Each structure stands twice: as C-alpha cells, then as structure tokens.
Amino acid sequence: MPFDVYLNVAVSGVLTGLVYGLMALGLSVIFGVVRVVNFAHGEMMSIAMYLAVVLFAGLHLDPLIMLLPISAVLFVFGYILQVRLINPFITRPEYTQFLLLVALAIIIVNTLLIIFGPDARTIQTSYAYDSFQLGSLILDAPKLYAGAAAIVFAAALFVFFRFSLIGKAIRACADNYTGALVVGLDVKHLYALTFALGAACVGAAGVMMTLIVDVTPTIGPTYTLLAFVIVITGGLGSMPGALIGGVLIGLTEALAGLLFTPSAKSMFAFGILVLVLLFRPQGILGKRAT
Amino acid sequence: MADKFVAKFARLVARLTGGLTLRSAGLLVALFAALLAAPYLVNDYLLTVLIIILYFAYTGQAWNIMMGFAGQLSLGHAIYVGLGGYLAASLFVRFDIGPWFGVLAAIPVAVVCGAIIGFLAFRFSVAGVYFAILTIAFAEFARIGFDHLDVVNASAGLFLPVGQYVHNDLWRLRGNPAMFYYVILAATVLIFILCRLLLKSRIGYFWLAIREDEQAARATGIDTFRYKMYAVMISAAATSFAGVFYAFFYNNLFPEQVFSIFRSIEIILGPIIGGVGTLFGPILGAFVLTGLAETLNSTLIALGVDLPGAKQVFYGVCLLFVIVALPEGVWPPLARRLGLAGDSR
Numbered sequence: 001m002p003f004d005v006y007l008n009v010a011v012s013g014v015l016t017g018l019v020y021g022l023m024a025l026g027l028s029v030i031f032g033v034v035r036v037v038n039f040a041h042g043e044m045m046s047i048a049m050y051l052a053v054v055l056f057a058g059l060h061l062d063p064l065i066m067l068l069p070i071s072a073v074l075f076v077f078g079y080i081l082q083v084r085l086i087n088p089f090i091t092r093p094e095y096t097q098f099l100l101l102v103a104l105a106i107i108i109v110n111t112l113l114i115i116f117g118p119d120a121r122t123i124q125t126s127y128a129y130d131s132f133q134l135g136s137l138i139l140d141a142p143k144l145y146a147g148a149a150a151i152v153f154a155a156a157l158f159v160f161f162r163f164s165l166i167g168k169a170i171r172a173c174a175d176n177y178t179g180a181l182v183v184g185l186d187v188k189h190l191y192a193l194t195f196a197l198g199a200a201c202v203g204a205a206g207v208m209m210t211l212i213v214d215v216t217p218t219i220g221p222t223y224t225l226l227a228f229v230i231v232i233t234g235g236l237g238s239m240p241g242a243l244i245g246g247v248l249i250g251l252t253e254a255l256a257g258l259l260f261t262p263s264a265k266s267m268f269a270f271g272i273l274v275l276v277l278l279f280r281p282q283g284i285l286g287k288r289a290t
Numbered sequence: 291m292a293d294k295f296v297a298k299f300a301r302l303v304a305r306l307t308g309g310l311t312l313r314s315a316g317l318l319v320a321l322f323a324a325l326l327a328a329p330y331l332v333n334d335y336l337l338t339v340l341i342i343i344l345y346f347a348y349t350g351q352a353w354n355i356m357m358g359f360a361g362q363l364s365l366g367h368a369i370y371v372g373l374g375g376y377l378a379a380s381l382f383v384r385f386d387i388g389p390w391f392g393v394l395a396a397i398p399v400a401v402v403c404g405a406i407i408g409f410l411a412f413r414f415s416v417a418g419v420y421f422a423i424l425t426i427a428f429a430e431f432a433r434i435g436f437d438h439l440d441v442v443n444a445s446a447g448l449f450l451p452v453g454q455y456v457h458n459d460l461w462r463l464r465g466n467p468a469m470f471y472y473v474i475l476a477a478t479v480l481i482f483i484l485c486r487l488l489l490k491s492r493i494g495y496f497w498l499a500i501r502e503d504e505q506a507a508r509a510t511g512i513d514t515f516r517y518k519m520y521a522v523m524i525s526a527a528a529t530s531f532a533g534v535f536y537a538f539f540y541n542n543l544f545p546e547q548v549f550s551i552f553r554s555i556e557i558i559l560g561p562i563i564g565g566v567g568t569l570f571g572p573i574l575g576a577f578v579l580t581g582l583a584e585t586l587n588s589t590l591i592a593l594g595v596d597l598p599g600a601k602q603v604f605y606g607v608c609l610l611f612v613i614v615a616l617p618e619g620v621w622p623p624l625a626r627r628l629g630l631a632g633d634s635r
Binding site: 031037085088089092093094095096098099100102103104105106107109110111112113114117118217221225228229232236261263264266267270271273274277278279281 | 414435
C-alpha cells in the first residue's frame with residue numbers, strides 16, 4: 001500500500017480521535033472531581049446524538065449550529081442527575097454506584113429504542129461529501145469540522161478550570177474534599193456543576209459524532225467502554241491526558257482497521273488498555289494515586 | 291484411618307452448621323425441600339424459569355467469592371463463563387468428549403485465566419475501579435478474539451447437536467429440563483456449602499480482613515497478594531462450570547452473547563440486589579431479578595404491549611428503585627426482620 005493511504009487513514013483517525021477525546025474528557029472530569037465512574041457515559045452521548053438527529057430531520061438545523069444548545073441541554077440533564085440521584089451515592093461502595101449508573105444506562109438505551117426504533121439514523125449535511133486537499137492528503141470536511149470543534153470546546157474547558165473562580169473552586173474540591181468543606185465551598189453544588197460540565201462535554205462530542213457515524217439506540221455501551229479505555233490510557237483525572245488518549249485510540253483503531261479487519265479494531269484499543277494498566281497504571285499523563 | 295476420616299468429616303459438619311440457629315436451619319431445609327419437589331409441581335415454562343434463577347444464583351455466588359468476600363470488583367466474569375462453555379462445547383462437538391471431562395478441562399483453563407488477570411493486576415497494585423475496568427478489558431478482548439477465531443466458528447456461533455430425548459443421559463448432559471434443573475440445583479447447593487465453609491475457615495477470615503482494610507490486613511501479616519489470587523482463582527473455577535452448563539442447556543454459543551458485558555452485568559446484579567458478601571443474597575437476588583423480569587414479560591404480553599425495550603425500561607426503573615431504597619441489598623434488612631440477623635452472612 002502506498003504511504004499516502006496510511007497518512008490519510010492516520011489523519012482521519014486523529015480527527016475522529018479528537019472527538020473521542022472530548023467525549024472521554026467528560027468522563028475524566030467527572031471521575032477526577034466527583035470520584036464516580038459514569039457507567040452511563042456513552043448512553044448520555046447517544047441522547048445528544050438523537051437530539052441532533054431530530055433537530056436536523058425536523059427543522060434542518062445543522063449539527064454544528066446546534067452544538068452549544070444541545071450541550072446546554074445535557075448540562076442541565078447532568079446537573080439534575082447529580083443533585084437528584086448521584087449525590088447520595090458518593091460515599092457508598094463503588095459497586096452500588098456502578099449499579100445505579102448501569103440501571104440509568106439501561107433506561108436510556110431502551111427509552112431511545114422505544115421512541116426511535118432499532119434502525120440506524122444519519123445526518124446528511126450539505127458538506128457531508130466535501131473534502132479539502134493538501135498535497136496528497138485528503139481531509140474529509142465533516143471530520144475536520146468535528147475535530148476542530150472538539151479542540152475549541154476542550155480549550156474552553158481548560159480555560160474555565162484554570163482561570164475562572166468556579167473552576168478553581170471545583171479543583172479545590174477535587175484536591176481536598178474536607179478542606180473544601182472547611183473553607184465554606186458548597187461541595188454538593190460544585191459536584192453537580194462538574195457532572196453537568198462532563199455531560200456537556202459528552203453532549204458536544206455526541207453532536208460531532210453524528211457527522212462521523214450513524215446513530216442507533218444501542219450505540220451507547222460501546223462508547224462507554226471506549227471512553228473508559230481512553231481515559232485510563234491518558235490518565236484518569238488528567239484533562240490533557242484524555243485528549244491525548246483519544247487521539248491515540250482513534251489512531252490505533254484507524255490503522256488496525258486498515259491493516260487487519262475493521263471489526264477487530266477495538267481489540268487493539270483494549271490491548272493498549274491492558275498494556276497501559278500493567279506498565280503505567282496511572283496512565284500516560286496521570287499522577288500516581290496513593 | 292477410617293476413624294480419622296470420620297473425625298475430620300465431623301469437624302467439617304460442625305464448622306458448616308456452627309452458629310446456625312434453628313430458625314435459619316429450618317428455613318434452609320424448607321427451601322431445599324421445596325426446590326427438590328419443584329419439577330413435580332410446576333409446568334415446563336416455570337421449570338425453565340427456575341433453571342435460569344438457579345443459574346444466576348450459582349454464578350452470583352461464584353462472583354460473590356471475589357467481590358463479596360475478598361472485595362475485588364470483577365465486571366468481566368463473562369470471560370470465565372465463555373471460556374468454560376466454549377471449551378466443553380468444542381470438545382463435545384469435535385471429539386465427542388463428554389461435558390464432565392469438559393468441566394475438568396474448563397476449570398484449569400479458567401483458573402489460569404483468572405490467575406493471569408489477578409497476577410498482572412495485583413502485582414502492579416491495580417485496584418478498585420482500575421481493576422474492574424481491567425476485567426472488562428479482558429472480557430471484551432476475549433469477545434472480539436473469539437469473534438475472529440475460526441476454530442470455534444467465529445461469529446457464526448458454535449452449535450451442539452439437539453434432538454428429542456426420551457431418556458436422560460446425565461453423563462452427556464442430553465435430556466429434558468428436569469435433568470438440567472437437578473444438575474444446576476446440585477451445583478447451587480454445593481457452591482453454597484463451599485462458600486459457607488470458606489467463610490468459616492482461615493481463608494475466609496483473611497478475605498474479610500482484606501475486604502475491610504487491605505493495608506491493615508497486610509500489617510497483621512496476611513499475604514494479601516496470595517489470598518486475593520486464591521479468591522480470583524476459586525471464583526473463576528466455579529464460574530467456568532456455569533459456562534459448561536450454559537453451553538449444554540442452550541446448545542448454542544455466540545461470542546457476541548456469551549462474552550458480552552451484559553452477561554457480566556447480569557451475573558453481578560443478583561448478588562448486589564440480594565446483598566453483597568452474604569451467602570443468601572445471591573440466591574434471593576436471583577429469585578427477585580428473574581422473577582421480576584418474567585413477571586414484567588407476562589404482564590406486558592397480557593396488556594398487549596408489544597414495544598421492544600419497554601420491558602427493559604421497567605427493569606431499569608426497578609433496579610434504580612432497589613439500589614436507591616435498599617443500598618445494602620434485600621437480604622440484610624429482610625434477615626433482621628425475620629430475626630436471622632446473626633446468620634445474614
């Protein structure tokens with residue numbers, strides 16, 4: 001195979017990987033602060049994907065325009081979820097948190113199935129088949145837009161956590177729970193905000209994913225697992241780690257799909273996960289947990 | 291020699307029954323008697339439901355050894371079911387080797403698999419959520435691997451020959467539901483006894499110490515690595531038998547189904563709903579969950595609701611309700627209510 005083919009597939013994998021990274025960023029932010037593993041992460045993404053599909057089919061609203069409104073909807077959803085359901089579970093054993101979110105995931109998947117049926121849905125934008133050519137490199141327009149939007153969204157989140165007062169307060173909660181309570185932070189509210197931000201991330205990622213893949217109600221669990229793989233590869237709780245992990249996994253999947261068979265591609269992602277857990281359990285950019 | 295054996299057996303029985311009140315012993319005997327008589331009392335449909343319940347009681351108990359006793363959260367138990375099922379079914383289909391020899395082959399393979407996962411994880415101190423996700427990763431790896439493994443027909447699935455059986459052939463596990471029922475009942479009773487013995491012995495106390503506080507356990511001189519390994523290996527061995535049973539009961543195996551994360555989740559729902567770490571929890575949980583699923587099924591059919599997914603939504607809502615209302619599971623509060631508090635484990 002000529003080198004061009006590899007390069008094209010690799011670049012396409014990196015662009016998809018950026019969207020994966022944004023999705024995983026949501027999981028990472030939630031775990032890093034609330035210490036709850038969101039086992040309904042991919043399912044929350046599928047809600048955003050269906051919102052985009054419905055808005056496009058009904059009102060011809062372009063997914064890229066609906067990016068912020070839909071992630072705002074997911075933000076509210078995440079906030080309510082944390083306040084109503086998850087807050088009481090923060091101090092309970094991990095397996096009860098797991099069951100709570102698995103139950104939620106089952107409800108989401110099957111509600112979508114009831115409403116939309118099992119068939120795959122797509123969004124046919126006017127630029128679906130556009131591409132840009134750079135020398136021998138051909139870039140799919142939808143993937144390029146999705147990747148660029150993912151970078152912008154992630155950068156905005158970095159800035160928020162780094163410089164805003166609320167972002168600093170949230171990081172204080174993550175660093176020292178008791179200390180945060182002592183200085184008078186409203187931890188429950190900040191946890192809910194964090195979960196909401198994580199949900200907004202995965203919502204934005206979901207909208208961009210509709211440009212790249214078809215949507216079915218059962219798509220959720222696959223992406224939940226993928227988000228785990230990415231987050232642990234990059235380092236659970238590390239924000240740049242999630243993006244780097246996403247790019248790495250996107251690249252691996254794309255190349256594995258080219259060199260072997262596409263159906264076996266996620267085996268390589270899981271293979272990477274096993275290697276990372278064994279030799280660098282804290283992830284590529286993670287800090288060693290005590 | 292014989293005296294020694296008798297004395298040893300007596301000690302074993304004493305350990306098994308020690309601390310058991312008359313009330314809970316009576317309850318156990320009554321339940322066992324009811325289960326023994328069940329095939330003569332219920333129709334084939336209900337018998338199949340009972341088989342599924344006992345299957346989940348068995349696998350739940352096996353999972354409970356790892357999580358409930360030793361505190362190691364495995365979310366990938368489907369890998370042991372799948373390995374056991376595929377190994378025994380392949381031996382049967384290709385070489386006509388019976389399922390009981392299949393069990394003898396499946397157990398060492400599952401133990402080695404569990405040992406590899408355990409060794410890698412515990413050596414590198416991968417714990418908690420990370421360990422749980424490592425177990426998912428291995429199960430998913432196996433799922434996709436088997437999906438491309440031509441020796442076992444890859445994603446086309448492996449099928450066992452089926453026919454109408456007039457006579458039950460226990461040796462080859464070919465027969466009617468009643469035979470399968472007694473096989474899984476015997477297995478459930480055996481693992482219940484095994485778990486009770488383990489809990490009442492040195493290894494069980496070490497496990498509980500590790501579960502409650504691993505550092506403290508290590509400080510008191512317990513070789514935590516070794517005892518966590520024992521937990522994984524025993525749990526894997528027990529679960530692989532369930533795989534053999536699954537293969538011969540359903541007569542078909544698809545990688546997408548047996549290794550799926552949903553199979554792993556199904557296995558752990560029973561003990562969590564029933565009560566993690568209790569001996570009776572997995573059994574009660576299996577009854578509650580399978581009973582719930584079947585009731586929902588027949589209710590929806592009776593109401594004429596034919597929506598794909600409707601049943602699962604109700605199921606999810608019920609799970610949510612139970613976990614919010616009864617975080618310890620159903621059995622511990624029920625045991626207190628029945629005055630069996632001391633026997634809840």
